[in-house]
Amino acid sequence: MARRRMIYEGKAKILYEGPEPDTLIQYFKDDATAFNAEKHGVIDGKGVLNNRLSEHFMTGLNAIGVPTHFIKRLNMREQLVRMVEIIPLEVVVRNMAAGSMSKRLGIKEGTALPRPIIEFYLKDDALGDPLVTEEHIIAFNWATQQDIDDMIALALRVNDFMTGLMYGVGIRLVDFKIEIGRIFDGDFQRLIVADEISPDSCRLWDIESGQKLDKDVFRRDLGDLADAYTEVARRLGVLPRNGATVPGPKLVQ
Numbered sequence: 266m267a268r269r270r271m272i273y274e275g276k277a278k279i280l281y282e283g284p285e286p287d288t289l290i291q292y293f294k295d296d297a298t299a300f301n302a303e304k305h306g307v308i309d310g311k312g313v314l315n316n317r318l319s320e321h322f323m324t325g326l327n328a329i330g331v332p333t334h335f336i337k338r339l340n341m342r343e344q345l346v347r348m349v350e351i352i353p354l355e356v357v358v359r360n361m362a363a364g365s366m367s368k369r370l371g372i373k374e375g376t377a378l379p380r381p382i383i384e385f386y387l388k389d390d391a392l393g394d395p396l397v398t399e400e401h402i403i404a405f406n407w408a409t410q411q412d413i414d415d416m417i418a419l420a421l422r423v424n425d426f427m428t429g430l431m432y433g434v435g436i437r438l439v440d441f442k443i444e445i446g447r448i449f450d451g452d453f454q455r456l457i458v459a460d461e462i463s464p465d466s467c468r469l470w471d472i473e474s475g476q477k478l479d480k481d482v483f484r485r486d487l488g489d490l491a492d493a494y495t496e497v498a499r500r501l502g503v504l505p506r507n508g509a510t511v512p513g514p515k516l517v518q
């Protein structure tokens with residue numbers, strides 16, 4: 266088979282040309298980065314877990330009418346997705362203060378927010394993804410006012426879905442980041458959830474113990490990242506109880 270054409274390589278994923286027009290193959294790597302790629306590691310099996318988890322979340326979102334780019338999982342590390350024009354913003358939704366918000370505003374990590382708060386960050390590694398306002402977004406043409414309204418509506422629906430899903434397995438969704446893309450139907454444009462939703466881009470705390478089950482385990486050297494992601498996948502029923510991704514041999518009694 267001819268080698269596939271690579272379209273883009275990011276820190277944790279590679280995009281290849283897809284088999285049909287307007288499709289891409291999204292490959293999940295084992296690489297983990299933090300602090301704008303100043304910290305880097307390779308976590309055995311992370312890509313396999315994130316491929317499964319993102320499939321699980323996006324399939325659920327599609328099922329409740331929140332449009333996403335996800336079409337189907339192809340194998341352990343790859344999924345078929347719709348090609349979109351990515352809006353160059355990271356959309357963050359926060360239910361509790363943590364991370365950069367706690368630092369910036371001096372609010373203790375874990376403080377419940379009075380309502381979900383949405384923030385936009387410009388996707389620009391050289392600038393360290395700065396926080397931007399709606400005024401900036403419109404003035405510099407990164408998106409229109411209509412896009413912003415649609416992005417907020419999408420982000421809140423994703424938040425409700427993900428919060429409920431996680432609550433059901435004893436996990437608090439503290440915050441998360443999504444990326445949103447445009448698709449075109451003739452002259453008509455629609456916004457859909459793109460990229461990935463995984464513990465790489467969420468803060469997930471065990472409700473009982475407060476244990477972190479997300480990329481902060483890597484950022485803050487709190488233990489084994491693959492173990493944390495495996496726990497999330499196991500609770501959601503994405504992995505069988507023993508943690509294996511494929512059924513093992515059956516013991517003959």
Ligand code: UDP
Nearest residue numbers: 357363364365366440441442465466467468
């Ligand atoms: N996030 C992300 N990619 C980024 C920045 C943030 O996925 O480039 C996620 C992060 O995992 C967290 C949320 O967005 O769930 C809010 O992150 P925050 O602004 O607190 O920044 P951080 O503390 O991660 O630097």
